[in-house]
Structures are given as structure tokens and as C-alpha cells.
Amino acid sequence: MATNAADESTARSTLRIGLIRICAVLSLLAGTVYIVWRWGWSMNLAHWWIAVPLVIAETYALIDGLLFAVTIWRMKVRGRAPVPREGATVDVFITTYNEPPELVARTAEAARDIRWPHETWILDDGARPEIRGIAERLGVGYLTRTSDWEGKARHAKAGNLNNALFQTSGEFLLILDADQIPEPEILDRMLGWFEDPEVALVQSPQWFSNVTDADPLGSQAPLFYGPVQQGKDGWNAAFFCGSNAVLRREALMQLGIAGYVEATEKAVRTSLVVSRRVLARAERGLRDDDHAATRQAVTTLRRAADEALSRLDSGEPVQVVSWDFQRAVDAASRSRVADDLDAIRADLAELASLTPQIEGDTQGVTFDDDALEQLAERDWSPLSAIERVAALLRAVDVDRSGEALPIMPVSSVSVTEDMETCMMLHSRGWKSVYHHEVLAKGLAPEDLGTMITQRLRWAQGTMQVLLKRNPLTLKGLRPGQRLSYFATMWSYLSGFAAVVFLAAPILYLLTGATPVSAWGGTFLVLFVPYFVLNQLLFAVVGYGVKTWRGQQYTLALFPVWIKALVTAAANVWFGRPLSFAVTRKSAATERPRFPARLIWPQLAFMTGLVLAAVTGILTLSFPGAVQIGIAGPVNPTGVVVNVLWAVYDLVVLSVIIRAAFYRAPETATLERVDSKEA
Known part of the structure; x- marks a missing residue:
């Protein structure tokens, strides 16, 4: 029976991958035909200032679709890990800076009770006496920075991990954030993958217990912690995500x-x-x-x-x-x-x-x-x-006198030390594994401000890595790995394209600026199949997974993506520091305050989209009587297309309004430092 079930699962997986590939090819073919037509026959150069940005944005979206297709082309759906060898030694690292002591204690207690023999260590970057007391009470190890770090660059979480690496000795390291409560069997389920001596990293999903099914903040990221990571795994490019991961010490030290x-x-x-x-x-x-x-x-x-x-x-x-x-x-x-x-x-x-x-x-x-x-x-x-x-x-400072440690196994080039470290491991020939099983449960951001701070940090770090260590040119990476890393980096460039996609229907319906010279049947015949096939691809890839929220935030957080690129470039090229304030997560009992200052660009565009949609509807309803901004004869198809476009943009952006009022239902007040000055 078990063999039959395994065979059926393999058959379903093969069928699904086949459907994904068919949809990907058809979507890309339809998109290529559409974009070629857009560049060659449909740009209205009389309004070049919007026509050219729009076709560039559409081309960006097609390339983004190509990179997504490459990522999921070789999805690897793994089963259970092999049985791990007896005697493998493990250090469990719990990283903390200023999280509430009771939260750290809960995580440390769960980590202590992991079934596999191990040593548990609280890595307290805040050097707090109460955290030391918790470690002593629970019987776990306690580590803080040594005196070597005084007056030296601290490198945030990367520095905390590097400091601990030189004070411990386990063959493997399970890394947990202070809010990630591990299951007792986490090591039993993950260590077996290291029977392959070339595996340096095993990553499991990050899952959050304080998120509702609606998840208006998009914290669960089921598309990433699922098809995307499985797709990257197929190219031996599964990412290290900073927590809920086991690493081989030897690989880090060699790096x-x-x-x-x-x-x-x-x-x-x-x-x-x-x-x-x-x-x-x-x-x-x-x-x-x-x-x-x-x-x-x-x-x-x-x-x-x-x-x-x-x-x-x-x-x-x-x-x-x-x-x-x-x-x-x-x-x-x-x-x-x-x-x-x-x-x-x-x-x-x-x-x-x-x-x-x-x-x-x-x-x-x-x-x-x-x-x-x-x-x-x-x-x-x-x-x-x-x-x-x-x-x-x-x-030549061979001893790196400006650093606390001459050797830094965990990268501190960017504020996303996990991605850069993993990419360098891959460039050295090491393998990674994505283990698709929830084995630790954490706490997600509880309000929009905290979520934006977190996403900004991720995007800034990713852009830092792109500008400092472009995966397309980094030695040692294989073609699939290069594209897998670059796909993630490319996705954070979407902010500029989003501005164009939001502005185009507003400009057409309110000012008559026409970026497309042909809104008739040819446009519909070429665009509609491309759009439908693209959505079908997402539906097949994310079958059984809620992917819509992720698509919404790709567009809705456009100010964050733009800010991340600008500040990361200023940091890399001009040495300007990356800094933003630590955000306190509010308890669910507090009355939410609408954070208009955080989302004013989205609110401005939503206002413009509403006016544009109303204008378009009135223009169609009262021909000749209402024709605000549209010069010359009205093209009914063009008006309909742009009204639908404006409505679609409003639906996508609406998530930001829900997120602005959202608070997690559980009282789980948490202060987390997602980033410090870099």
C-alpha cells in the first residue's frame, strides 16, 4: 500500500510539473508575440513620455515571467529525509537582540526539548542579565559578544552568529530566530539530508501562528515557501532564509x-x-x-x-x-x-x-x-x-585589525546575510536542500508599519547583494543557480514598473494621453491570451496555495521596492548607511490608527484610479456629454480596457487598506529588531 501511494504521489507530481511547463511555454510565447507587437506596431510616439515607459514596464514583466518559469521548471518535491547517522553533534542557536524575555524563554525551552541530542545556546546580542538568568534557569548555554568586539563593527545578526561559531563545536547548526518555536522532531526530520556529504544547508518553511487565514499582511508567503523554494531546489539553489535552517559547520568555516x-x-x-x-x-x-x-x-x-x-x-x-x-x-x-x-x-x-x-x-x-x-x-x-x-x-591588514574576527563565515556584506552566505556556499560547490515541512512556528508582524520595515530590510539586502556580488557574474555558480538568484533580485525592481502600470490608465482617462495607438481587436486578440495564460500558470503552480496576496503586494508595495533600490545603491556606491527605526509591534487590544503617512503614495494613486474609472464610465454612459480629458473621438474599446485596468489596479491596491487597519487577533506583543544601521 505504501508503495502504491508513493507511486501515485510521484505520478501526480510528474503530471503537475508537465502542466506547469506547458502553461509556462504557452504564456511566454503569447507574451513574446504581444511584446514584439507592442514595440513594433502599437507605440503612440505622440505621447512617448508614457508610451515608452509603458512598453518597457511590460517588457520587464515578461522577463519577470521568464525568470519565474525558469525557477519552477524543475520543481523538486522531496519526500522524507534519510535516516540520520547516530552521533551527529548539533548546536542549536537562538538569536536575539531585544525581544521580550518571555518569548526568548519559550523558544529556548522548546529548543532544549528537541529530541535529538544537542546543545542549546541563546545568542544574546543585547547582553541582558535577564536573558542570562533564563539560560541558567533552563540549563541551556548563553553566549554574548566577546571583548574582541568592543569598538569594532558588529554586523548585526551575522556578527552574532560568527561570534558563536568560534565558541562552539557542533558539526551542525540549527539556527532559530527568537520567536520560532521548534517542534521536538525538527532535527530528526532534517539531519538525514546531510548524509550527502556535499549538502551544506537544509531549509524548512517559516510559518506563523499569529496570522489569520485572510493574512492581509501576506506574511505566510505560501508561494515562496512552497513552489518557489521547491523550484530553486531543483536547480540546487534553495535559499537560506535566516531561521529554521540547519547548516554544516565545515561548509561555513571553509567559506x-x-x-x-x-x-x-x-x-x-x-x-x-x-x-x-x-x-x-x-x-x-x-x-x-x-x-x-x-x-x-x-x-x-x-x-x-x-x-x-x-x-x-x-x-x-x-x-x-x-x-x-x-x-x-x-x-x-x-x-x-x-x-x-x-x-x-x-x-x-x-x-x-x-x-x-x-x-x-x-x-x-x-x-x-x-x-x-x-x-x-x-x-x-x-x-x-x-x-x-x-x-x-x-x-595590507592581514589580521583584519578593524574587525573582531579575521574570518567571517557568515557573510556581513549586506543586511540579508542569509542570501549572500547561501549564494557563496553554492559558488563553492556546496548543495542545499529545501525540506517542505513546517517544523517551527513563529510570530509574524502584527501591523503594516512593522511589515513594511521588514520588507524594506529584505529588499535592501537583496539589492546590496546584487550590486556587490551579481550572481550573473559570480564565479562558481551554475546557470540554473545564477538565474534562480537573479530572479529574486529582479523581482525587487518591480517598483518602477508598478508606477507606470498604475499611472497609465489614469493618464489615458483623465488627460487623453494614449500610450497605445491600437486599442481595437488586435490589442484584445494579443493581450487577453497572454494575460489569461499568465494567470493560469500561477493557478497551476500554486494549486492548493493562496498566491493572490503575494501578487497584490508585488504591486502594492511599490514605494518600498523603489526606496530599497535607491538606498541600497547609495550604500554600495557612496557609502551611505542603511538605517531605519525599530518598530514596536502593538498588542491586538490597542485601537489601530490609520498609518496614512506610510501609504500616501498608494492612497494618491487609488484616488486617481477612482476618478479615472468614474470618468471612463461616464464617458461611455453619456457619449459626447462627458469627455473629460479625452481629446478627439472616443475609442470605446480603449476606454473599456482602461476602466477595467483601473478597477483591477484598485482591487490589487485594496490590500493596503485592509493591512492598514489590521492587527493580529492574538495578544502576542513583540519587539523585534529586523535591522539596525548597516
Whole structure:
């Protein structure tokens, strides 16, 4: 009987994947035909300022659909995990900053009672005495930052995890947020996947107990914690989502060591390249009356820099190469510095402002490019050039003195440390698994303000990763993994397209701005099949899953997505910090206050859409009498299409109104720090 049931399940899964692929292909074909027609035959260039943005937004949506189709093309529906080997050691990490002590205690108690033998640790980034007392009372471990972190960058949750990694020793790590209450069997169900020695991560869904079936805040994300993660799993690209996940310590430590070595090699290589340029310029500037020994020293060091770079290219250890070159520089400096001490002092005094500044990057140490360029292009006296090269080599901070730990296994490049860490693990050849079983239950945001703060953090971190480590160019990723990561990043660019999709029907019905030159039968024949097939694809992919809420928030949170992209770009390109206030979750007994200041862009568009829809209906009902904004003959098809478009946009945006008044029904007041200044 069990075999028959398994066979039936496999057959249903195969049939479903087949239907998904058929719908995906048909949707993309219909979309491609429509977009080609839009670009080639239907743009009204008389109103190019809306016509061009609209067709670009539609093209963006088609590419988004293509990436979604790629993601779910190889959906992997896993069964039970293999039986885990006996004796596997596990550390359970509960990360907390300022969550209520009673919440931390409840999670710690449940974690302590997990059946598989393990050690439970509360990682208290707030160093609170009451949390230490809870740990002692429950008999679990307690860890806070060591003194090494004083005065250093803390890197939020990533720093908290890295600090704990170097104070514990379990082979595997179960990571839980302070509100995620684990089931006793969580490790029994997940550890078996690590029987494959190449698996570094097993992720299970995040599920929330304080969310109603209506879920107006869209917290459960059943499409992501289901078809999307299963689709990514098919490409070996299942994401680490920060909690309810088990990781292999060996994989994390290898990642940290590899990152440290790469960063050190990059810094040494950069200093060698600049040193070679400095020495070459000094060599060309030697005068005939310069000492022969000085000429020989500069030439020898320039050749030594060439040789050192060649040795790095051939794979020799960076420590050996840099040490040999440093010794050569020191020898030349000691033997010749007395001959031109005054010239050296003059050069150093004159160019003190050009001293290369070392920037503490979370992935290593880099040089300020402008300062290095000035150093390389400056005409140095021969002996000053030698001294400057020596300073460059000494400036390579091998010990990462600006960081509490020289090795950071969990990435701190972005405020979404989970995605970047997972992507780097995949680039190193490690595997991930998505285990589709709810094994921990947490608390979702209880009001719109908290939800927006949380989504902004996610989007900002994702954009940081895109701008710093583009998966399309990151070495080591396979094509399917590249597209899986890029699909998630691409989806956060939807804010600009959403503005166009909201503005277009308003502009047409109120001002007569016509982005499409053909609203007749050709438009309907090409657009309607594309739209219907696209919705059918979502219905098949999300069969049995409520996906509509996710589609609504893709459009309704457009100000959040735009802000995330702008602030992330400012952070990456100009060094501006990412910061926003911690949001307190209110108890359900408090009377909700309408947060108009948080959603004024959506309210403005909804007002415009209502006016536009009413105008369009009146125009159709009283031909010639009401024709506000529409110049020339009225195109009934165009008016109908845009009225329906406006109504659809209003239905989508209506979720933001429900969310504005929403409070979770259970009294589960919680303060959570989703993000601190980065």
C-alpha cells in the first residue's frame, strides 16, 4: 500500500510539473508575440513620455515571467529525509537582540526539548542579565559578544552568529530566530539530508501562528515557501532564509577561510600592482648622476614585483609571496635610505594627503582607488619610491585589525546575510536542500508599519547583494543557480514598473494621453491570451496555495521596492548607511490608527484610479456629454480596457487598506529588531 501511494504521489507530481511547463511555454510565447507587437506596431510616439515607459514596464514583466518559469521548471518535491547517522553533534542557536524575555524563554525551552541530542545556546546580542538568568534557569548555554568586539563593527545578526561559531563545536547548526518555536522532531526530520556529504544547508518553511487565514499582511508567503523554494531546489539553489535552517559547520568555516584568503590575496595583489607602477616611474625618472646602487635597487625591486605577481598567478601561497617581496623591499630600504633621507622626508611631507586609506570591508581589506592611482602616477624620487612601496606592503591588514574576527563565515556584506552566505556556499560547490515541512512556528508582524520595515530590510539586502556580488557574474555558480538568484533580485525592481502600470490608465482617462495607438481587436486578440495564460500558470503552480496576496503586494508595495533600490545603491556606491527605526509591534487590544503617512503614495494613486474609472464610465454612459480629458473621438474599446485596468489596479491596491487597519487577533506583543544601521 505504501508503495502504491508513493507511486501515485510521484505520478501526480510528474503530471503537475508537465502542466506547469506547458502553461509556462504557452504564456511566454503569447507574451513574446504581444511584446514584439507592442514595440513594433502599437507605440503612440505622440505621447512617448508614457508610451515608452509603458512598453518597457511590460517588457520587464515578461522577463519577470521568464525568470519565474525558469525557477519552477524543475520543481523538486522531496519526500522524507534519510535516516540520520547516530552521533551527529548539533548546536542549536537562538538569536536575539531585544525581544521580550518571555518569548526568548519559550523558544529556548522548546529548543532544549528537541529530541535529538544537542546543545542549546541563546545568542544574546543585547547582553541582558535577564536573558542570562533564563539560560541558567533552563540549563541551556548563553553566549554574548566577546571583548574582541568592543569598538569594532558588529554586523548585526551575522556578527552574532560568527561570534558563536568560534565558541562552539557542533558539526551542525540549527539556527532559530527568537520567536520560532521548534517542534521536538525538527532535527530528526532534517539531519538525514546531510548524509550527502556535499549538502551544506537544509531549509524548512517559516510559518506563523499569529496570522489569520485572510493574512492581509501576506506574511505566510505560501508561494515562496512552497513552489518557489521547491523550484530553486531543483536547480540546487534553495535559499537560506535566516531561521529554521540547519547548516554544516565545515561548509561555513571553509567559506570563511576561503573568503579571508581571497581578500588577503586581492589586497596583496593590488599593492604589488601599484608598487610595480611606482617603481617603474621612479626607474624612468632616474638621472645619470644617481648612484649606481640606487639605480640597481629600484630596478631589482621592480623586477621583484613582476616576479611576485607571476608567482601569485601560478598559485603560490600569498603569505610566502608577500613575505619574500617585503624582505626584498626592507633590504633595499635599509641599504639605501641614508643616501637620500632628506628627499624622502620632503616627499612624504608633501604627499601625506595621498597616503592610501585602508577601508574595512566585511570581506577583507581594500585600498582607496583614488589614492592608489595618485600614488602610482606620482613622480617619486628613487628612494622615496622604495619607502612608499614598503608602506604599501605594510598597509595590507592581514589580521583584519578593524574587525573582531579575521574570518567571517557568515557573510556581513549586506543586511540579508542569509542570501549572500547561501549564494557563496553554492559558488563553492556546496548543495542545499529545501525540506517542505513546517517544523517551527513563529510570530509574524502584527501591523503594516512593522511589515513594511521588514520588507524594506529584505529588499535592501537583496539589492546590496546584487550590486556587490551579481550572481550573473559570480564565479562558481551554475546557470540554473545564477538565474534562480537573479530572479529574486529582479523581482525587487518591480517598483518602477508598478508606477507606470498604475499611472497609465489614469493618464489615458483623465488627460487623453494614449500610450497605445491600437486599442481595437488586435490589442484584445494579443493581450487577453497572454494575460489569461499568465494567470493560469500561477493557478497551476500554486494549486492548493493562496498566491493572490503575494501578487497584490508585488504591486502594492511599490514605494518600498523603489526606496530599497535607491538606498541600497547609495550604500554600495557612496557609502551611505542603511538605517531605519525599530518598530514596536502593538498588542491586538490597542485601537489601530490609520498609518496614512506610510501609504500616501498608494492612497494618491487609488484616488486617481477612482476618478479615472468614474470618468471612463461616464464617458461611455453619456457619449459626447462627458469627455473629460479625452481629446478627439472616443475609442470605446480603449476606454473599456482602461476602466477595467483601473478597477483591477484598485482591487490589487485594496490590500493596503485592509493591512492598514489590521492587527493580529492574538495578544502576542513583540519587539523585534529586523535591522539596525548597516
